[in-house]
Amino acid sequence: MFHTLTISAVRPETDTAVAISFAVPDDLKDSFAYQPGQYLTLRADVAGEDIRRSYSIASCAGEPLTVGVKRVEDGAFSTFAQNLKPGQTLEVMPPEGRFVTKGAKNIVLIAAGSGITPMVSIASDVLAQGGEVTLIYGNRATDTIMFRDTLDALKDRYMNRLTLIHILSREPQDVAILNGRITGEKVISLAQAGAVDLAGAEGIFLCGPGEMIDDVHAALTKADIPEDRIHFERFYQDGEAPRAPKSAAAEAAAASGVAVEVMLDGTRRQFRFEAGDDTVIDAAARQGLELPYSCKGGMCCTCRCKVAEGSAEMAVNYSLEPWELEAGFTLACQARPTSEKLVLDFDAA
Ligand code: FES
Numbered sequence: 001m002f003h004t005l006t007i008s009a010v011r012p013e014t015d016t017a018v019a020i021s022f023a024v025p026d027d028l029k030d031s032f033a034y035q036p037g038q039y040l041t042l043r044a045d046v047a048g049e050d051i052r053r054s055y056s057i058a059s060c061a062g063e064p065l066t067v068g069v070k071r072v073e074d075g076a077f078s079t080f081a082q083n084l085k086p087g088q089t090l091e092v093m094p095p096e097g098r099f100v101t102k103g104a105k106n107i108v109l110i111a112a113g114s115g116i117t118p119m120v121s122i123a124s125d126v127l128a129q130g131g132e133v134t135l136i137y138g139n140r141a142t143d144t145i146m147f148r149d150t151l152d153a154l155k156d157r158y159m160n161r162l163t164l165i166h167i168l169s170r171e172p173q174d175v176a177i178l179n180g181r182i183t184g185e186k187v188i189s190l191a192q193a194g195a196v197d198l199a200g201a202e203g204i205f206l207c208g209p210g211e212m213i214d215d216v217h218a219a220l221t222k223a224d225i226p227e228d229r230i231h232f233e234r235f236y237q238d239g240e241a242p243r244a245p246k247s248a249a250a251e252a253a254a255a256s257g258v259a260v261e262v263m264l265d266g267t268r269r270q271f272r273f274e275a276g277d278d279t280v281i282d283a284a285a286r287q288g289l290e291l292p293y294s295c296k297g298g299m300c301c302t303c304r305c306k307v308a309e310g311s312a313e314m315a316v317n318y319s320l321e322p323w324e325l326e327a328g329f330t331l332a333c334q335a336r337p338t339s340e341k342l343v344l345d346f347d348a349a
Contacts, residue, residue: 001093001094002041002043002091002092002093003028003031003032003091003092003093003094004089004090004091004092005022005023005024005028005032005065005089005090005091005092006022006023006087006088006089007020007021007022007023007084007085007086007087007088007089007090008021008022008023008064008086009021009064009066009086010084010085010086013068013146013147013148014070014143014144014145014146015143016070016071016082016144017068017069017070017071017114017146018068018069018081018082018084019058019066019067019068019069019147020066020067020068020069020081020084021059021063021064021065021066022064022065022066022090022092023064024064024065031094032065032092032094032095033095034057034059034065034095035095035097035100036057036100036101036118036121036122036124036125036126037056037057037097037099037100037101037118037121037122037205037233038056038057038095038096038097038099038100038118039054039055039056039057039067039095039096039097039118039300040054040055040057040065040067040092040093040094040095041053041054041092041093041096041294041295041300041302042054042055042067042077042081042090042091042092042093043090043091043092043093044077044080044090044091046076046077046080047076049076051076051077051080052077052091052093052293052294053077053078053294053295054294054295054299054300055067055068055069055117056068056097056099056117056118056121056207056233057095057117057118057121058116058117058118058120058121058147058150059120059121059124060120060121060124060150060154061124061125061128067117068114068116068117068120068146068147069081069082070113070114070146093294093302096294096300096301096302097118097233097300097301098301098319099118099205099207099231099232099233100122101122101125101126101203101205102203104126104131104202104203105126105129105130105131105132105202106131106132106197106200106201106202107122107126107131107132107133107134107201107202107203107204107205108133108134108135108136108196108197108198108201108203108204108205109122109123109133109134109135109136109137109204109205109207110135110136110137110182110187110204110205110206110207110208110212110216111135111136111137111138111206111207111208112137112138112139112181112182112207112208112209112212113138113139113144113146113208113209114146114208115206115207115208115209115212115233116137116145116146116147116151116207117146117147117207118205118207118233119135119137119205119207120147120150120151122205123135123151123154123162124150124154127154127157127158127161127162130161131161132161132162133158133161133162133163134162134163134165134195134196134197134201135151135162135163135164135165136165136167136182136187136190136196137151137164137165137166137167138166138167138168138169138181138182138208138212139166139167139168139169140168140169140170140171141168141169141170141171142166142168142171145166151164163195163196165178165190165195165196166178167179167180167181167182167186169181177189177190177193181212182208182212182216183212183215183216183219184215184216184217184218184219184220184222185219187216187219187220188219188223191223198220198223198225199223199225201229202229203229203231204220204225204229204230204231205231205232205233206230206231206232206233207232207233207234208234209234210234213232213234217230217232233299234297234299234318242316243315243316243334244313244314244315244316246313246315246336247313247338249313249338250313250336250337250338253273253336253337253338253339253340254273254274254275254277254336254337255275256340257272257273257274257275258272258273258274258310258337258339258340258341258342259272259340259341259342260272260273260280260283260284260337260341260342260343260344261309261341261342261343261344262284262289262291262305262343262344262345262346263308263343263344263345263346263347264291264292264346264347265346265347266347269289271283271284271287271289272287273336273337273342278315278336279315279332279333279334279335279336280312280332280333280335280336280337280342280344281293281296281303281332281333281335284332291303291332291346292332292346293332293333295333296333297316297318297333298314298315298316298317298318298319298331298333298334299318299319300319301319301320301331303331303332303333303334304319304320304324304329304330304331304332304346305329305330305331305332305344305345305346305348306327306328306329306330306344306345306348307328307329307330307342307343307344307345308328308343308344308345308348309341309342309343310337310338310339310340310341310342310343311337311338311339311342312330312335312336312337312338312339312342312344313335313336313338314330314331314334314335314336315334315336316334317331317334319331329348330344332344332346
């Protein structure tokens with residue numbers, strides 16, 4: 001459910017990124033309490049189109065609720081967001097997301113570009129609680145580093161507990177290993193050089209483009225880092241994520257039409273999924289029914305629901321865990337029916 005929040009500050013971070021802070025009224029304080037690493041979904045009418053996007057919370061402990069928004073090429077919302085001003089309002093959904101530390105006190109953060117946003121919040125929180133943080137942060141050059149002042153302030157304050165390693169791809173640094181992009185090989189080399197303790201970390205958190213995450217994840221796995229210590233958050237804009245083509249069963253079901261029923265907030269609603277529909281969310285929207293969603297990229301779980309009858313496949317899934325798949329959960333923003341009838345329960349826990 002969206003709430004109207006007033007923007008209290010807009011701070012340029014780089015030439016193409018801003019930090020947007022919100023004033024949260026007292027009666028919404030509980031709803032907007034967050035765990036570092038979570039994100040907000042923002043919604044606005046941009047040139048007549050209802051657009052929503054998810055942005056990670058970048059607030060340091062005790063600071064106002066803030067998100068970082070980097071302009072992406074042809075990104076309607078991220079471009080619109082660069083020109084927002086204090087006093088304007090936006091529709092904002094309460095914090096969500098599973099990219100959280102769960103009390104880990106000794107962590108390694110690996111981020112590229114705007115993937116730094118949740119890391120700022122996570123690092124600040126862990127450091128404020130007496131923990132230790134190593135942050136490996138990749139950028140093109142010094143002037144594209146988001147939250148640079150915030151990171152420098154954290155470094156000054158927690159000199160002995162924060163290790164900050166900048167990797168730059170287009171600005172030579174004296175130490176060869178710090179040049180280029182973040183890769184799995186580079187991360188392992190940094191560990192071998194003693195700059196980062198991968199084996200001793202309670203959690204290793206990755207955030208940035210899918211390519212970087214896949215490469216580093218593979219290298220960590222090869223280095224015998226247990227899977228349950230590796231956490232990641234991918235950055236894809238709506239429509240960017242690679243999607244599996246519809247299977248023959250999904251094509252056949254769509255061709256003959258599927259009766260879909262959803263249970264949402266205790267109410268049952270029906271609509272049809274037809275040949276031109278890509279996902280259940282799209283089919284519902286075409287028929288005027290708005291189901292919960294935010295990223296539309298299989299990452300956030302806002303659209304999570306349980307298949308109560310029938311079957312469906314997903315185009316991508318970056319967020320449901322194996323036990324949830326086993327229990328019959330799906331992501332409505334990715335779901336394509338593979339049966340004549342499909343019943344989805346959004347109220348299932
Ligand atoms: S809306 Fe984010 S996973 Fe479906």
